[in-house]
Amino acid sequence: MATIRDVAEKAGVSTATVSRIINNKGQATPETIARVHAIIKELGYKPNVVAQSLTSKKSNTIALLVPTIKNPFFPELARGIEDVANSNGMNIFLCNTDDERVKLKNYLVSLQERYVDGIIINSLTLNNEDLDELHSNGIPSVTLDRSISTHNFSSITVKHREGAQLATKHLIDIGCRRIGMIRGPEDDITAVQRMWGYRDYVKDFDWFDQSWIALGDFSVQSGYYCMKELFQRHPDIDGVFASNDLMAIGLLKAAHEWGRKVPDELAIIGFDGIDMSQYTYPPLSTIKQPIYEMGKMAMEDLLRLIKDPKLDYNKRELDVELMLRESSMR
Template identity: 85%
Template sequence: MATIRDVAAKAGVSAATVSRIINNKGEATPETIARVHKVIKELGYKPNVVARSLTSRKSNTIALLVPTINNPFFPELARGVEDVANSHGLNIFLCNTDDEREKVNNYLVTLRERYVDGIIINSLNLTNKDLEELDANGIPTVTLDRTFSTHDFSSISVKHRVGAQLATKHLIDIGCKRIGLIRGPEDDLTAVQRMWGYRDYVKDFDWFDQSWIALGDFSVRSGYICMKELFQRHPDIDGVFASNDLMAIGLLKAAHEWGRKVPDELAIVGFDGIDMSQYTAPPISTIKQPIYEMGKMAMEELLRLIKEPQSKPNKLELDIEFILRESSMK
């Protein structure tokens, strides 16, 4: 593999001159610049990216922190980020944090040391201090969705409470009399907002109390377990809003085992609009988030902050869409 010294020797210049030309620093005659680039091409020389980032404090790399890659929501989000980043010649460093504070902290330390050009973050375990330290190090950030947004930096989320209201109202409108909720984790802001959207429509019914809400963790398994709990507590349940599509898939299995026909005896609505929700039996009605578009917008906002470091942050809240499918067609 060719080195910078090989390029310098063949071009008849010093290694320092080659370095300056590669990094667009200092002066050299047009003839020298052309000769050096010609030799670089002939030898197939590839500059050391790490060394260049140490010099320029830029790496042409963007980091994306997500809580898990097991939920199909996040790969689709990452694809939106990646497509925009790649179109601008940037690389993506994907960080799977498992929603653990220690992993989030370790990644942030590593990313500062590697001089990433910006970070997009979706994590419950992010603090205002984290964002301030990144800002102090000249690293712009955009937070997404589940991350708290009461900070002074750019953020993108969707109207979770409105989506939950639409889901619950739909179940009421099709004639459901006893509607349960399988919610997400207690410390997840999106889960809390969706829970309040559900409560907005059921809180005044005389049958409603907290026992109609089962606590899940956004996994298929938790949807299955929570639905069995709701069947045991309330055998007369005839409608369920699941706070994400994965839990809705799990509760479909529980309904089948309990002998409940969907949608005739149990209507179901999920949340997210992941692709697999349309391939279940029956397909699941859902509140669709603009997942891919959210990733694209986050990357576009980060590019704006990189190019205009003194610009003001943007806080965007995106619309959702109700998708009617067989799981709630009565």
């Protein structure tokens, strides 16, 4: 591998000059610029990124921290981020935290050690101190779905509560009289908001109480078990709002096993709008988030922060959309 010295010697200039030309900082004679570029091409020289990192404390790399890539929501999101990152010549570290505090911290440390230029994080266990630390170390961050928190950093989220309202209202509108919900983890802010959205619309019914809410963990499997639980508790249930699509898929399986016709005897609606939701049987109504776009925006915001660290933070809250399919059509 050719080094900057090789280029410098062959071009008859100092390494400083080559460095300046590569990073076009400072000025240089058109002739030397041309000559250096020619040599660079001739030698196939590429700057050593590790050495660059060591001096510049930059790495041309950003990190994306997600709780799991097993929920297709995150791969879809990652694609949005990746596309923007790649077209800006940036690399991505994709990190799985399983929403475990220990793993998150480990990543945060090891990413800073590697001089990542910025971080996009979706994690329950992230707290304000973590963000402060990143900030004071000069590492810009964008959080996803953490906007509720009080921090002063850029974030993107969607209208979870409004989405849940939309879903619940829809079930009521099509004639459901006993509507259950499968919620997500208790410490998950998005799960909480979605639950409130549901409650907003059912709390005044006299049949309603806590027992209509089953506690899932956003996995397919938990959707399945939660639905069985609801069937047992409430044989008369005729509509369910699953707070993500994955759980709705598990729920569908339970409904089939229980012999409930969807949507006639049981109307179902999910949340997220992952690709898979259109391939279930019956196809799943859902609250569609602009997943890919969220990824793009997050990366764009991050790039802006990287370019100009003094930029003020920016909190975005995106709209969701009711996507009607057969699982709730009647």
